[in-house]
Every structure is written in structure tokens, then in C-alpha cells.
Amino acid sequence: xxxYTVESMDREKLLDLYHQMWLIRFFDEKVDEFFAKGEIHxxxxxxxxxxxxxxxxxxxxxxxxxxxSTHRGHGHxxxxxxxxxxxxxxxxxxxxxxxxxxxxxxxxxxxxxGNLGANGIVGGGFAIAAGAALTSSMKNEGYVVLCFxxxxxxxxxxxxxxxxxxxxxxxxxxxICENNQYGMSGPVKEMxxxxxxxxxxxxxxxxxxxxxxxxxxxxxxxxxEAVRYAREGNGPSLIxxxxxxxxxxxxxxxxxxxxxxxxxxxxxxxxxxxxxxxxIQSSICTEEELKSIKERAKKAVEDSVTFSKESPEPSxxxxxxxxxxD
Amino acid sequence: xxxxxFVEAVREALSQEMRQNExxxxxxxxxxxxxxxxxxxxxxxxxxxxxxxxxxPISEAAISGAAVGAALTGMRPIVELQFSDFITIAMxxxxxxxxxxxxxxxxxxxxxxxxxxxxxxxxxxxAQHSQSLEAWVAHVPGLKVVQPSTASDAKGLxxxxxxxxxxxIFYEHKLLxxxxxxxxxxxxxxxxxxxxxxxxxxxVSIIATGIMVHRALEAAEELxxxxxxxxxxxxxxxxxxxxxxxxxxxxKTGRVxxxxxxxxxxxxxxxxxxxxxxxxxxxxxxxxIKRFGAASVPIPYNPTxxxxxxxxxxxxxxxxxxxxxxxxxxx
Numbered sequence: 001x002x003x004y005t006v007e008s009m010d011r012e013k014l015l016d017l018y019h020q021m022w023l024i025r026f027f028d029e030k031v032d033e034f035f036a037k038g039e040i041h042x043x044x045x046x047x048x049x050x051x052x053x054x055x056x057x058x059x060x061x062x063x064x065x066x067x068x069s070t071h072r073g074h075g076h077x078x079x080x081x082x083x084x085x086x087x088x089x090x091x092x093x094x095x096x097x098x099x100x101x102x103x104x105x106x107x108x109x110x111x112x113x114g115n116l117g118a119n120g121i122v123g124g125g126f127a128i129a130a131g132a133a134l135t136s137s138m139k140n141e142g143y144v145v146l147c148f149x150x151x152x153x154x155x156x157x158x159x160x161x162x163x164x165x166x167x168x169x170x171x172x173x174x175x176i177c178e179n180n181q182y183g184m185s186g187p188v189k190e191m192x193x194x195x196x197x198x199x200x201x202x203x204x205x206x207x208x209x210x211x212x213x214x215x216x217x218x219x220x221x222x223x224x225e226a227v228r229y230a231r232e233g234n235g236p237s238l239i240x241x242x243x244x245x246x247x248x249x250x251x252x253x254x255x256x257x258x259x260x261x262x263x264x265x266x267x268x269x270x271x272x273x274x275x276x277x278x279x280i281q282s283s284i285c286t287e288e289e290l291k292s293i294k295e296r297a298k299k300a301v302e303d304s305v306t307f308s309k310e311s312p313e314p315s316x317x318x319x320x321x322x323x324x325x326d
Numbered sequence: 327x328x329x330x331x332f333v334e335a336v337r338e339a340l341s342q343e344m345r346q347n348e349x350x351x352x353x354x355x356x357x358x359x360x361x362x363x364x365x366x367x368x369x370x371x372x373x374x375x376x377x378x379x380x381x382x383p384i385s386e387a388a389i390s391g392a393a394v395g396a397a398l399t400g401m402r403p404i405v406e407l408q409f410s411d412f413i414t415i416a417m418x419x420x421x422x423x424x425x426x427x428x429x430x431x432x433x434x435x436x437x438x439x440x441x442x443x444x445x446x447x448x449x450x451x452x453a454q455h456s457q458s459l460e461a462w463v464a465h466v467p468g469l470k471v472v473q474p475s476t477a478s479d480a481k482g483l484x485x486x487x488x489x490x491x492x493x494x495i496f497y498e499h500k501l502l503x504x505x506x507x508x509x510x511x512x513x514x515x516x517x518x519x520x521x522x523x524x525x526x527x528x529x530v531s532i533i534a535t536g537i538m539v540h541r542a543l544e545a546a547e548e549l550x551x552x553x554x555x556x557x558x559x560x561x562x563x564x565x566x567x568x569x570x571x572x573x574x575x576x577x578k579t580g581r582v583x584x585x586x587x588x589x590x591x592x593x594x595x596x597x598x599x600x601x602x603x604x605x606x607x608x609x610x611x612x613x614x615i616k617r618f619g620a621a622s623v624p625i626p627y628n629p630t631x632x633x634x635x636x637x638x639x640x641x642x643x644x645x646x647x648x649x650x651x652x653x654x655x656x657x
Contacts, residue, residue, distance in 0.1 A: 127391020
């Protein structure tokens with residue numbers, strides 16, 4: 001059943017995914033650190049602990065495939081090939097950032113890499129993903145769109161409208177719910193009366209499945225199946241990745257709605273640790289190799305901070321630019 | 327010379343564009359074999375097929391959002407929003423997504439989409455199917471807003487809207503659908519941001535939008551009999567707004583009446599009035615600016631009440647008489 005295992009996968013690809021996992025972890029931890037120091041302003045939403053769903057999902061894509069992301073989107077960006085220098089510069093509000101300092105954490109887009117953008121509106125990406133998939137279908141472009149969203153977004157009306165539309169038009173889109181157990185402070189158990197959000201797929205006549213979102217291999221298996229299904233013209237699927245948000249919702253969160261015991265339990269279910277253990281057990285690489293990959297990721301993030309700090313602030317003359325396209 | 331109706335002019339603009347550009351397609355509720363709630367797309371599914379005349383579920387959020395996603399990835403979608411009142415359901419996609427994507431992505435990407443929608447009162451459809459909410463969208467940077475008053479303007483402005491690389495909200499007044507006039511057969515474009523002086527006059531300017539252009543022209547006919555020359559200026563697009571034509575008209579006449587069907591409070595007329603008084607035209611004003619819009623009530627059902635809600639030609643005539651009673655000052 002499992003196509004993606006340590007044994008069956010290309011070694012270089014595995015090491016690359018491992019690097020991506022650490023890149024996301026270090027990136028978000030660095031962002032957290034600079035928010036605490038007051039050197040990054042605004043707000044941000046971190047995906048520490050959720051790396052496997054982003055990395056596993058994007059790992060099975062072809063370069064032409066696209067994604068839509070969420071307010072908690074740094075991981076999706078990195079997994080879809082974004083340059084962490086340009087990401088960090090955006091968070092520092094610099095001219096060199098992905099959005100020239102005008103978007104910030106919640107609006108990073110990298111259209112060249114097929115990242116149609118993070119979205120500050122919960123549930124804002126559903127219909128946009130369906131529309132991008134419609135282009136693929138109408139122009140025979142053959143790409144598939146992954147639409148990331150959270151458990152909270154699954155209670156938005158746009159979820160229903162877009163999944164229904166994607167279903168009746170057989171659009172090549174895969175809806176990936178990263179169920180991190182909380183919509184801001186709202187526990188998923190209080191906000192829905194179903195155990196799995198994936199069962200909602202039945203309402204639209206599309207396949208739905210649940211993945212262990214902290215197991216990068218299982219995520220790859222499930223998403224790969226859905227991507228193939230979509231690419232062959234069969235339409236959308238819904239995949240729910242069960243995971244956990246280690247950090248608070250945003251920087252102002254005292255986390256009163258959950259216990260430290262629960263957090264500890266999930267921290268033990270660390271997706272990076274699990275990947276690492278599997279790789280070590282199968283002896284495809286050494287502890288030293290993995291350590292050096294981790295160090296490389298750490299350095300890339302540190303370099304991104306240097307890059308950002310050395311980058312200029314946007315000129316005031318850019319304020320009125322880019323409201324309209326020519 | 328050939329005369330066609332407003333509905334036919336809109337359909338002709340859509341069809342001509344779809345024949346020459348494969349990326350243009352339509353999506354909306356009941357636009358397939360039904361032909362659209364007001365018959366605009368009648369016959370189009372037969373010509374273009376169901377792939378390009380996409381009949382959708384009743385899902386304004388999905389329709390508008392799918393248009394944003396399609397536009398961002400290389401298509402040029404045209405949404406038919408069945409009644410402009412339903413924009414409430416599509417608002418997130420227009421205001422938070424379509425309008426902002428280019429700016430918040432730092433100048434990357436564009437959203438070349440048109441949302442066409444029938445607006446206005448006069449059909450007895452009552453409070454949830456009769457509104458004129460154009461000021462809402464005119465308020466949002468990143469959107470363009472078009473409000474044609476004639477069939478020939480509708481055809482040319484719609485071509486410009488489809489060719490534009492930005493999200494454009496295109497209002498069609500329901501009572502204008504059956505009006506007809508000469509409309510050239512060939513494709514033509516009327517640039518967004520170019521007002522039209524529908525009637526020239528030296529005594530008073532009526533700046534009117536949509537259906538009010540016709541009420542203003544009626545009032546002008548009436549006033550002509552009394553020796554008063556009314557100039558009627560139709561901005562045609564609220565965003566971008568041709569302030570120059572408006573200001574020049576005011577400098578000529580020195581007296582201004584502004585009329586739209588939308589509720590007066592918070593309506594776009596306030597923006598036009600402010601534009602005038604903030605400009606050099608201020609010195610040319612000989613009388614207070616008169617502003618007309620609907621009463622601050624939901625549109626009622628009863629025909630007499632409904633009619634009384636929005637400005638009439640008589641209201642505009644009376645206002646014109648009043649403002650011309652102010653002496654013209656030499657500047």
C-alpha cells in the first residue's frame with residue numbers, strides 16, 4: 001500500500017525533504033524569536049510541529065502544479081520552493097521581500113513557483129484554488145492545485161460552495177485540511193460534531209481520507225493518490241492531515257484553552273523526529289549526515305536574517321504603486 | 327441605422343469578445359439554456375458551449391472566488407451575478423481577494439475579471455433585489471466600477487472592462503435593459519475613466535449616473551421650455567472618475583445637481599460633490615450643490631412607495647429651477 005517509504009524513495013529526495021522540514025522549523029522559530037524581540041512587527045502564525053503536512057504534500061507535486069496557502073503559510077511556501085531570504089525579508093518589511101514589504105507574513109506569494117499565495121482570510125483559498133484548477137482544465141495545462149486550509153476554515157461557507165463546485169466540474173484540485181486541533185482557540189471537538197473533517201467529502205461525492213499528518217510518508221502516499229486522481233481528470237479529493245500546532249495561534253496567545261500535558265504529548269509526536277528515526281533505522285544515512293543537513297538549514301535561516309537586515313526599506317514612493325495593473 | 331436594446335448590446339459585446347479571445351468565458355447562475363435572469367446570455371450557450379458559458383450552482387462565493395483564481399492563472403472570466411444585491415455573498419472575493427492581490431503581492435499577478443450585475447429598483451422586486459450598492463465597491467482601492475446609462479455606452483465600456491487587467495464591477499440597470507438606440511455593429515471600446523456630456527448647456531450641470539442620466543435628460547427637456555439650458559454629464563465610470571469633465575462643466579455653468587439612484591447617505595454623489603468643492607471649480611459655484619439619491623429606506627414593494635423612494639425627473643427639474651435662481655457671478 002505504501003509507495004513512499006525510506007527504503008523505496010530516492011536518497012537525495014529524502015535528504016532534501018528532511019532539509020525542508022528543518023528549514024520550516026528553523027524559519028518559524030526564528031520568526032518567533034524576532035517577534036519576541038520586537039524586530040518583526042505586525043502578527044504572524046507559526047506552523048512549528050506541522051512541517052510534515054506541508055513537505056509531504058508538496059513532495060509529490062510536479063513543478064507546474066500550484067498551491068494556495070493560508071495565514072499559517074510559511075511551511076507551504078518553503079515546501080513549494082520559496083527562497084527563505086525573500087520570505088524573511090518580507091517579514092522584515094523590506095523592499096527585497098516577496099511582496100516588496102507590502103504583504104507581510106499572511107500574503108507571501110511566489111507565482112513563478114506555483115504558489116498562488118497565502119491568505120489572511122480563513123477559507124479565502126477554497127474558491128481561488130477551484131478557479132486556478134478551472135484554468136488548468138479549460139486550457140489543458142495539466143497542473144493540479146493543492147488547497148491548504150485548517151480545521152477552522154472547514155466551517156466557513158466557502159468550504160461548502162467551493163468543494164461542491166470543484167466536484168461538479170471535476171476540477172483538478174486537492175483540498176488538504178491541516179487539522180491542528182484548534183481554530184485560534186476553538187477546539188475542533190467543540191466546533192464540529194464529527195470526528196474527522198474528511199467525512200465531509202461524502203457530501204460532495206468526492207474521495208476523502210485521513211492521514212497521520214505528522215508522518216511525512218503517509219502524507220505523501222495520500223496526497224500522491226489524490227494528485228494522480230485529479231491529474232487523470234477524475235476531480236477533487238479531500239485529505240485531512242491530523243497534526244498539532246506547537247505554538248499559540250499568533251504572537252499574543254496565552255494558550256489558556258489547552259493543557260501543557262497535551263502539548264507535551266504532541267511534541268513527542270514530532271514529525272521531524274519521526275522522519276529522522278526512520279532514516280537512521282534503515283541506515284540510508286548517518287547521524288552525521290543528518291546533523292549536517294540540520295546545520296545547513298539553520299544557517300540558511302540565519303543568513304536570511306542577515307539578508308533581510310541588509311536589505312533596504314521600501315521607498316515611500318512605492319506606496320501608491322501596484323494598486324492597479326496596466 | 328440599426329437600433330438594438332441594452333440587453334442586446336451587452337450580449338453583442340460579450341459574444342464578439344468571446345469569438346476572438348479563447349480565454350474569455352462566462353460563469354453565473356442560470357446563464358445556460360435559461361439565458362440568464364434578464365436574458366442577457368440568451369443563445370450564447372448554443373454558440374459557445376457549456377464549457378465557456380458555465381452554468382453554476384447558487385454559490386456566489388464560489389463563483390466569484392473561482393473567477394479570481396481563474397483570472398490569476400491566465401483566464402479572463404466574466405461573472406454574471408444574478409442580482410447586484412447578492413454581492414454581499416461575493417464580497418470577500420471582491421474586496422479581500424480580487425482588489426488586493428496585486429498590491430499585497432508586491433505588484434505580481436493580476437486579476438483580469440469582470441463582474442456584471444443587474445442593479446436598481448423599479449421592478450417591484452422589493453428590498454433584497456433592487457439596491458444600488460455601487461458606492462461600496464467604489465470605496466475599495468483595486469476595483470474599477472462602471473455604470474453605463476445607454477446601450478451604446480454599455481457595449482463599448484464592457485469591451486474596455488473585459489480588456490482591462492483589473493477586477494471591474496459592471497452595473498447594468500434593470501430598467502435600462504429594454505431601452506434601445508443606435509449601437510455600431512463592429513467592436514469598439516470606450517476607455518474607462520472618460521465621462522460623456524449627454525447634453526450641452528450653460529446654466530446648470532446635472533451630474534447623473536445610470537438610470538438618473540435619463541431622468542436628468544427629461545428634466546433638461548422640461549427646463550428648455552423655460553429657457554434654461556441644462557448640461558447633463560454622465561461619468562460612466564465611478565472608478566476611475568473623470569474629474570476633469572465634471573470640473574469643466576461646473577466651471578461653465580456654476581450650478582450643480584448630482585443625482586444617483588443609490589441611497590443618498592454615503593452615496594457616491596458625496597464624492598462627486600467633494601471633488602468639485604476641492605477643485606478650482608469651487609470659485610465658479612453660484613449656488614449650493616444639490617444632491618439627489620434614494621431615501622434612507624430599504625426599497626419598498628408597493629409601486630407608488632417604490633417610485634417615491636428614488637429621485638424623479640420632477641425632483642431634478644425643481645432643483646434646477648432653484649439653483650438657476652441664484653445669480654450668476656462673473657469670475
